[in-house]
Amino acid sequence: MAEILLKNAYVIDPISGINGEVMDIAISGSRIVEDASPHSEVIDCQGLLTLPGGIDSHTHTSGTKVNFGRYMSPEDMRAGRTSKKGHMHITSGYSVPTTYGNSYRYSALGYTSLVEGAMAPLEARHTHEEFKFTPLQDSFANALFDGNWGMLRAFEDGDIKRAAAIIAWTLTAVKGFAIKLTNPGGTEAWGFGKNISCINETIPTFDLTPAEIIKGAIKANELLHLPHSVHLHCNNLGTPGNFSCTIGTFGHVPDVNDKRQSLYATHVQFHSYGGSGWGDFCSKSEPVANMVNFRPQIVIDMGQVMFGRTTTMTADGPMEFNLYRLHHDKWSNHDVELETGSGIIPVNYRRKNLVNSIMWAIGLELALLVKSPWQCLLTTDNPNGAPFVKYPEIIALLMSKKYRDAEFETVHQDTEKRVPLPAIERELDWHDIAVMTRAGQARALGIIDLGKGHLSPGAEADIAIYPIKPDEIDPSAEYEKIIQGFAQTEYTIKRGRIVSRRGDAIIDGENTTFWVKPKVPAAYDMQHDTVFQELFERYYSVRMSNYPVQEEYLHRNHCIETETDL
């Protein structure tokens, strides 16, 4: 059993309440332990910043649409090639790298767990296959339920328990981790060439509104006691004036769980737009952030946009079609039978573009205006806002007003009139950043008990050591050092093994896939429900018996069994 002793580590561990204490951390096997054994390998951290391993609570790194993003953009694949080096495989790609590319680059940033933001249940096998080849990060998959006919029918009948049972069956079948709703109702309407413009509009194929779907899913989620809350991508993504829809959605969220939030709203930057069209497009981050400040039951992530080329990919098919009409470039559109859809478009966010500049500002404003860092997590909705390799720059922007001002000078000159960013003085500190990149995620995902996101004895030994001495750096002035420091860890430790050293992966690694299995009573077991079986026979292109992802399909995995109230 490998034993490591990290000496003189400058630890920030928000969950354990440690903020900047120089201490030793002992690792035995895959866990952090109280006392080091005398045989430990000693690493002297010399006061370097030591954090729990990073967790990305919303990213797109694995699955069918990610893969389609790869093969529709050969120019992207040519952009980031690296050759074989030691244990490292060849990688390629910039905004949608190959699986190993994702894994190595995330590891260099100190990330040890990733949540795939949207997995179409029918295409779950592909996602799990890619997880297997993302070896340096543990994986979680949010399964899409926004257009799930079985669930929608149950909601239509007002039978929340049946909806919960269908969710439970599907999550177990596809080895998913949480409920994801992408443009609830809208993606379903897109299957018939339509979209939904408001959370109170009835969707064309069911007698339901998005608000009812969201509320129903939140109730079902709590009936199943899932570790994570409902993971919501709101309606009307990217539309000017959509902030009212976002606030309306937040207004419907009850506070039903005392351990974590009741709703996780993802990439809220894309949902905080004002104006009635692109002409008077402006930031509405203030009302959205205020709403979040008043409602502790909501956690959001930024979905920050950074300038440069990237690829947008989402299950929100109609939104991608609108983007296509704007850019008139490559576009992919995909329908997933009774479940969901997807769309992909490569984009280039430009500083000289007013809309792009405002988008850039909104993400930062959300992070700065939401008072509690536990409620606004750091993401780019990789790769929609920017590839995750931009995270260090975002951290620097949040920690340094000076850097924000310098960057603001380079964006479109009219941006100033449309956004509140220049007036915001707040600068985040090390503790805030630790919360926004790991601790907050661990709490929001409900995985603290699994030993994620903290460094107390018994926790998984996922640790990132950055070449930063917090006492010697003034983050607001020396932002260059922040960017450099967070771009490459000194050591990334995953499950007690050093996986990455100064940017290079040094072992092959093996990750764990976490999935949930609600313990459903026999009366609610959909496997033997004739109505549910008929739905499959009638509409699906696969048989119900072939639908579940076999457990053998996963390699190392951890099943989270939950008690249910059904």
Place this chain on the structure above:
Amino acid sequence: MNITITFRNRRNPFIPIEAEMITPDAFFNNKEICVGEGNRMVHLTELADVGIDGTASSVDEIEILIRGDAALVKRVGEYMTGGKITIEGNIGMHCGNFMSGGKIEIHGSADGWLGREMKGGEIICHENAGDYCASGYRGGRRGMRGGSVEVFGSVGDFTCEHIAGGEVMIHGNTGDFACAEMKGGIVTIFGDTSRVCANMSGGTCYVYGSAVEMIPTFEKKGTISHDGLLFHHFRGDVANRGNGDLYTVRFTYLQ
């Protein structure tokens, strides 16, 4: 400088060879010429006899002659900027990728992706060429951008896909979807073609034979006389708000 590369018979002739270093530029810069045979990198001399004769003061003075079985030798002439490559027999896929100058002459047939995304120079193929001749890569935005390609035989599917410039002449027939997504350049097809110029937005295409399964979203503009023949003139692809010109002697719509 004359360079003769004679590929020897191999014990397993079915393993492809990745030979992006066989270019006049690499020889001019005195680079060590390594190629990939299957999953291992080897020196070119392990697979072929290489004879070098004379010296060169510029890349244009280099002539490479490839003999022997080169049908699975891929990426010959990739990124070449000058000089000449002559291939006595057949050549493998991706010959002349991204080339910007010089000349490639193939006396046999070429496999797929001949002259993909080329920017300049000249390719002559005396027999047939495979799919995606003078095209872009799958998912790419722009295919061939300049230079010229002439094929005396027939070509496969997706010929000149995404072509954005340059000139292509095909003396035989083409497969399906020739000139799909065409954006510029001039393509002349002396034989027959199928579903030609789908979604074109610019450029000019002449079909001296018959265009079968014509795309219905082209606007018919009348007839013109060209080269002693009467051509039907189409503009389109209207579905793509396109402005390309398609001239064809005969055409049939999908029944």
